[in-house]
Amino acid sequence: MATTRVTGRGQKSPVDEEFLKQLYQGGELLAQGRVPEARQLLERAHQLQPRNEKGRNLLGLAYFKLxxxxxxxxxxxxxxxxxxxxxxxxxxxxxxxxxxxxxxxxxxxxxxxxxxxxxxxxxxxxxxxxxxxxxxxxxxxxxxxxxxxxxxxxxxxxxxxxxxxxxxxxxxxxxxxxxxxxxxxxxxxxxxxxxxxxxxxxxxxxxxxxxxxxxxxxxxxxxxxxxxxxxxxxxxxxxxxxxxxxxxxxxxxAQAVAPSEPLPQSLEEAVPELPRAVAFPSGRDVPVLSELVPALALAGASQAQPFRVGNGSFSARVEGELLTRLEGLVAFTGQLQFQPEVKRFRGRPTEEPFGDGAGRFVRASGQGVLFLEPAESRSFLAVDLGDAGAYVREECVFAFEEAVAFDNGKVPSEVTPDLDLVHLRGQGRVVLSLGGTLRSVPVAGETPVTVPLSHLVGWQGKVTPRVVALPGVVTPPRVAVELSGEGFALIALPVR
The missing domain is CATH 1.25.40.10 (Tetratricopeptide repeat domain)
Known part of the structure; x- marks a missing residue:
């Protein structure tokens, strides 16, 4: 519930007056179908009171319509x-x-x-x-x-x-x-x-x-x-x-304020509440724990759906072996054992750990379900490799099925530490850890594609990488990867 700051003699502050004005007028424009104009007003209202539920609800509706x-x-x-x-x-x-x-x-x-x-x-x-x-x-x-x-x-x-x-x-x-x-x-x-x-x-x-x-x-x-x-x-x-x-x-x-209602002269009247569903009987001001808990259960993976990526969470079913990081582990069910994994070169294991610290890969074996959450500002995406493999930055690989073959490698660099990569191939599923929405840029012919390292996820196809410094930035150099050949550059666009 939104709170209203009250000044002397019960009057609202100028900030609250301005918030209500922007919210009400934005709701009117939204109901009239003038969505771009409504968005501007609702964004201003959101800046004034970021936690107001009505303001957020209407702004979400505006974004949806746009x-x-x-x-x-x-x-x-x-x-x-x-x-x-x-x-x-x-x-x-x-x-x-x-x-x-x-x-x-x-x-x-x-x-x-x-x-x-x-x-x-x-x-x-x-x-x-x-x-x-x-x-x-x-x-x-x-x-x-x-x-x-x-x-x-x-x-x-x-x-x-x-x-x-x-x-x-x-x-x-x-x-x-x-x-x-x-x-x-x-x-x-x-x-x-x-x-x-x-x-x-x-x-x-x-x-x-x-x-x-x-x-x-x-x-x-x-x-x-x-x-x-x-x-x-x-x-x-x-x-x-x-x-x-x-x-x-x-x-x-998420209905907007009725446009037929005149705007109050003093804005003393609050904007009507948006309808809210009640999850417990009327007269009870808080839910019963036994009624609340089942609705909050994390989505678990199953035999039919071994990888389940949900809203801010990821669950994986282990039946045999699964290679995964345990960073962000929330819980696991069943009887599982975890063995630290090492990097591979040309199909043969090395003595170098695959990942560092809490982010080191382990080989989970047994039978059960893992529940994990992504690191801050990152999200999970599950994909099937299909008939083709991909080269992915090591930090962007979070888990993959045992059927997926992998090799570790590096792209040498003179401007930054070498770029650590994982070559994934074979029939199987992979979970990527991304800092934004996955997109791609085609790489074709004689024209190379250059991607800032901060946005690069990897590539697919017959592509040759080269680490370069972006022009115009001297100290420190901004690093990018130049890709040439035939295929796709895989990038992550941050959500703003």
Missing amino acids: GLFDRAAEIYEALVRDNPVDATLRVNLGLVYLKTNALQRAMREFEAATDLQPDHQKAHNYLGLALAQAGEYGRAREHFVKAGSEVMAEKMAKAIAGEKVLRPSRAMPVLPRAPTPAPRPPVEGQWGTQFGLDETPPAAAPASAAEEDPEDLRFAEDEGPGALSEEPADTSGAVDETGAGIEAAFAET
């Missing part, structure tokens, strides 16, 4: 941390993830919302959509039934019965094979052209097609991880329900 999903996610992640038993906020965060095809994160938030509020039909409906895209038709049908979405429940029943041949794609992005001949520049918004990202948003449905309860789902290829494909590929008349209804639901759960 397609700034990283920023919207940051705001709603913080709101959920502050209000873990608020089902409405979890639905909002889940909608941001669903809009960006981050299916596992979306499912986690929708599941939490349905645990907190079992009769939340929209949470069930969007959970069904996410599960359907991940190929879990049985579970998806259960939630469509709870949502009262008979059409989608019937579609899932047909998929289960095999009346339509649906092929679920991998639930995890796959590292693409380096192109031959020279790669073409990626097309903005096309899945797979930027190293299999889950941040690329699906196309939003027209506003006129948005409904509160989606009743259809496009089954089309190459729309993202977990997307469904149908044979024959006939999507005539289909509605893109990944986008349809999301903005309507988002606006409903």
